[in-house]
Amino acid sequence: DILSPGDFEFVDLEATQNLREKAAKSIKEVYDLNLANIENVEKQIDNLFLKIKEYKEKIDESSKDANNDVTESGKRLTDDELSEMANEINKDLGLYINEKIIADCFQFDNLTLEKIRVDIKSSMRKIMEQGIKEDDLENAKKQLIREISEISIDRHDALIASDIATSLLLPSLFLNEEDTEKRRQEAITSVDDVIRTIQKGQIIIRKGEVATSEDMAILNALGLKNPKINFSNIIGIIMITAICLLVVFLYLNYFYPDIYESISKLILLGIISIFVVLLAKLASQASGYLMPIASASMLIAISLSPNIAILLTVILSLLIGFMPGGGLNYILVSVISGIVAIYSIRKATQRSSLTRAGLIIAGVNIIIISALGLINNEGYY
Known part of the structure; x- marks a missing residue:
């Protein structure tokens, strides 16, 4: 058997390190609200409906020349023409909204378009201000759809608004790595060293037993692992x-x-x-x-x-x-x-x-x- 040559106290480095790692992992990541993303999304919504209204005005002008109303003009436009208009809007604004959804908006009057725009913006801000992480984006989209459905009167309008909103939704929380690391370091430093006390004559390793990492730590602290001539x-x-x-x-x-x-x-x-x-x-x-x-x-x-x-x-x-x-x-x-x-x-x-x-x-x-x-x-x- 290997016995302790005397009473001894030492810092258990492995146990201390494990406690500090546990303390660091217990600190949750710190996220900050990205107000810039919220403002950018609202700006995209405004620009989108501004473009839709511009193209709708072109349709209105062409319909006046033909002595037809907007609806009839819209009906006279082919699906390819409507898709082309929607594609131009996406390219101009750098968006990826379903072209059919944009084309459907050409059929609404300005009052309806304004109502959809306001519903999208209010719902979008409410959801994004709650905080959306990258990995929670899909859940946030479902929540956004429910929010729009609750405030929209017309079901068809709600579907259009939901499709546009979910296409523009972005994460609104970003990881504050500096603050997270600071809090973890504070948690680590708050952990005191684990002090082990070994009594004189205490058996460290019994004969025939396999030494564990804890045993090796004790031997190392006592200077018995790689003994040197004193x-x-x-x-x-x-x-x-x-x-x-x-x-x-x-x-x-x-x-x-x-x-x-x-x-x-x-x-x-x-x-x-x-x-x-x-x-x-x-x-x-x-x-x-x-x-x-x-x-x-x-x-x-x-x-x-x-x-x-x-x-x-x-x-x-x-x-x-x-x-x-x-x-x-x-x-x-x-x-x-x-x-x-x-x-x-x-x-x-x-x-x-x-x-x-x-x-x-x-x-x-x-x-x-x-x-x-x-x-x-x-x-x-």
């Missing part, structure tokens, strides 16, 4: 270790010169210390409370001296505390269990004494770990 930490540990060794040698030289001058005893002391540190490193993967300082304390006390054992217990506990995953709790437990171990075997003369010492150490460790758990409000590791 030379400053290494130098600091070397300096502390050197000072501790110097203290031990000075202590032995001053108080135990016989041991200081004995190469075999120094080697024994070194082997015990190195062996305990290695075991502590392995044990820390399971729990920091399993570090075997008490064993080293007993061995040194029995083979060398209880006083030397006390000094080495404190020094080894401090050194082990600097290991990844170490901490003040583990140092405290190691020091106390080591001193208790030394006291327990001070008069050990037989195997039963060692058994009794082991039970005492276990009992003391349980009490200390329970007390630390109550203080830190945490369970056993």
Whole structure:
């Protein structure tokens, strides 16, 4: 299992980004009313009926020459001629209105044409001022037809007006990209960073499990994804270790010169210390409370001296505390269990004494770990 080496807080970039994207998507697009389009459509309506009236006047003039009324003249015109007139109007105004619809308008009198024009303009303005998006144009046309039908008295006039109006209808809303982006940025900045808290000893990835993107984010934040050598930490540990060794040698030289001058005893002391540190490193993967300082304390006390054992217990506990995953709790437990171990075997003369010492150490460790758990409000590791 991969465990957290300590208490740690970090910004969960993926979760933060997801929340910000969600906040941005929650902001609807901002649309502004395009008054220019409304005015252009009204102008096209006016120009269209102005043209229709102009062509109607030509028909009236030709009918006077023939001593016929407008209706009879219109009837005498062929469909091709009427279509040609309607086509000319479309070309002049740049419109695409059904030519038959325009041709039908030639048959109306000026009063009827004016009524149709007014109905179209009023209905068109009402619908366009409500706001029409590009993708809502078809629905707006249906609404426009209903509006014209409600205000028109003659059904045929309403059909003519509806065909003309739907041909001229344009979207009246345009996307305000700048304002939309501004609001989305404000929504994004309003989202606070997602802070994740990882407790010391917390399992990040269990052995055999496939790492998820969330797991990789935690590893990356802890510096475990692509671990780099921290030379400053290494130098600091070397300096502390050197000072501790110097203290031990000075202590032995001053108080135990016989041991200081004995190469075999120094080697024994070194082997015990190195062996305990290695075991502590392995044990820390399971729990920091399993570090075997008490064993080293007993061995040194029995083979060398209880006083030397006390000094080495404190020094080894401090050194082990600097290991990844170490901490003040583990140092405290190691020091106390080591001193208790030394006291327990001070008069050990037989195997039963060692058994009794082991039970005492276990009992003391349980009490200390329970007390630390109550203080830190945490369970056993």
